[in-house]
Amino acid sequence: MNYEFFPRRDAVRSTEIDGTLGLRRESPAGRLTLDELRDAVSKGEIDTVIVAMTDMQGRLIGKRLTARFFLETNVSPQLFCDYFLATDMEMTLVPGYESSSWAKGYGDFALVPDISTLRAIPWLPKTALVLSDVTTSGGVPLNHSPRQVLRRQLDRLAKCGFAADMAAELEFYLFNQTFEEARSGKYDNLKFSSWYPEDGHIFQTSKDEPYIRSIRNLMELADIPIEGSKAECSPGQQEINLQYAEALETCDRLVLYKNGCKEIAYQMGKSVSFMAKLSETLSGNSCHIHLSLRNLETGASGFFDPSREDGMSDVFKQFLAGAIKHAPAATYFYAPNINSYKRFTAGTFAPTRLAWSVDNRTTAYRVLGQGKSLRFECRVPGADANPYLAFAALIASGLQGIEEELVLQDAFAGDAYEADNVPRIPGALYRSLDQLEASCAFEKALGEDVVRHYLHCGRWELGAFEGAVTDWEKLRLFERC
Structure with a gap:
């Protein structure tokens, strides 16, 4: 891996993005300023802007806006239901979160576009994407949103x-x-x-x-x-x-x-x-x-x-x-799923x-x-x-x-x-969650509310697995137990 700094690129134009996908059109590519986006929209080269955030599982979540609307509203924050940072991989409405619940009405938070991330997406026709920071509807940064956890x-x-x-x-x-x-x-x-x-x-x-x-x-x-x-x-x-x-x-x-x-x-x-x-x-x-x-x-x-x-x-x-020293407490963030721990072999x-x-x-x-x-x-x-x-x-x-x-x-x-x-890496999800819960250092570094939020996320995942009947159990026990 070449470890030299690679500078940010300016927007470029491509007449042949990749023949394999059949995308042979005059199109902007790379980073875009708002002025470059306006120009591309006026020429009919971009008609859609994805405003996205990252959920706890690391997936992109967001909205597709018409590029016209995105520009006309002056890149305003997009309101989004706050349950998107309180679900599991199946998008289950997980109970028990302090930040989001039926008792709180599943209100809105805001996706605040970070214009420095605006870029054309060359594999999606006439589409640009901008990543967002997440705040409350009143503009207060949401501490447990993944991008904000790193920013802190x-x-x-x-x-x-x-x-x-x-x-x-x-x-x-x-x-x-x-x-x-x-x-x-x-x-x-x-x-x-x-x-x-x-x-x-x-x-x-x-x-x-x-x-x-x-x-x-x-x-x-x-x-x-x-x-x-x-x-x-x-x-x-x-x-x-x-x-x-x-x-x-x-x-x-x-x-x-x-x-x-x-x-x-x-x-x-x-x-x-x-x-x-x-x-x-x-x-x-x-x-x-x-x-x-x-x-x-x-x-x-x-x-x-x-x-x-x-x-x-x-x-x-x-x-x-x-x-x-603090790897045991950090391991949940390195290995967030039941399946993650089967890799440590x-x-x-x-x-x-x-x-x-x-x-x-x-x-x-x-x-x-x-x-x-x-x-x-x-x-x-x-x-x-x-x-x-x-x-x-x-x-x-x-x-x-x-x-x-x-x-x-x-x-x-x-x-x-x-x-x-030599100490082992925690070998199971419940072990890493216990280590995180016991860590004063992580509570101090990330904040008590953030640690509680992700502990709840991990324990819900653990419980979902423990209640599931797997193919392994059927193969092992159906006839022979």
Whole structure:
């Protein structure tokens, strides 16, 4: 991963966005200013603006507005029912939230467009999208909205004189069948895009290239800069790396990218899955997070100290020590679903032990790079994590290490899977929720109300699973118990 800053792109125009999708039209692409949007609307090149937020599960939620209305109302906040931050994956009206309930009438909150995120979406005809911050209908920031949770940690970081530059490696599985076909077959006998482990294979990726090339090129046109793509360990498993940027910008790109991967797959008669563990026989889908700190005053790396033999500054060591110490409480935000914990399996490149190393993929934290590119990689999150929440949890943990002036233990060497003396990552959803509930540090960093909100979210998910009768139970017990 090339860890050099990639500047924001200006809007560009494309006469051929991607032949695979049949999108051969004169169209704006990339970031848009309001004046550029007005110009595109006047020429009939854009007629729809999606105003979107991210829900707790990391999905884009919002409204499609006519572009005319969006501009005529002067980009005003869009009112939205507050239950969208109080539901589960099934959009169930979950009882028990303090912020939203039948007793409170399920009122409105507001989506406040962040115009810096406005861009044309080249895979959707004549469509632009803007991400939003969420406030109460009276304009007060909603602390438990994922983008605001991250903003709060970035503000704390700025008070220490730093900004976070981050990237994430997001994996998924590609299938040569539609989402509807996969669902009608109850996700059994899936048509993986490859029938054999394809890690790094050029021939197999050439077969996948019509879809993967579309992702690379269309994301580039949407100002979501791509480094490259490669096949991962298991049949059909893919990784497309986004270029790194400031933390909030990276998260914005990630949620647009993930949604776009699904939309483009749908248009091409394919499907993709970002489930953390699709099968016990397959590699899990990760969301490895790379993080470095930048001094806001000088622009220099906050992690690199040229006077040290190892190059690691005190800030680096304290931050990494905090990330490790507070990982048990942070794990819920890295692994928010029942399925997430099935990924933490020895010998699969997913971590099981809370240790750090220098370039050792068996540990949860891996130190990489030299000089200004010195950083660490947190290997705990899965592809099902909400990036805003995962990034916020990692930064909160690191900041706690600085506040506590923690001492970083020596780097681990060897096979961490066999290290019985190293603490484990919480191995189940209920364990990570217990760790979060017991953490005074996270209560302080995120706020009591935010922690209660997400604890309720996690415990509802746990209860929903515990009440379900699974195929595994039927296969095991129907005849033989």
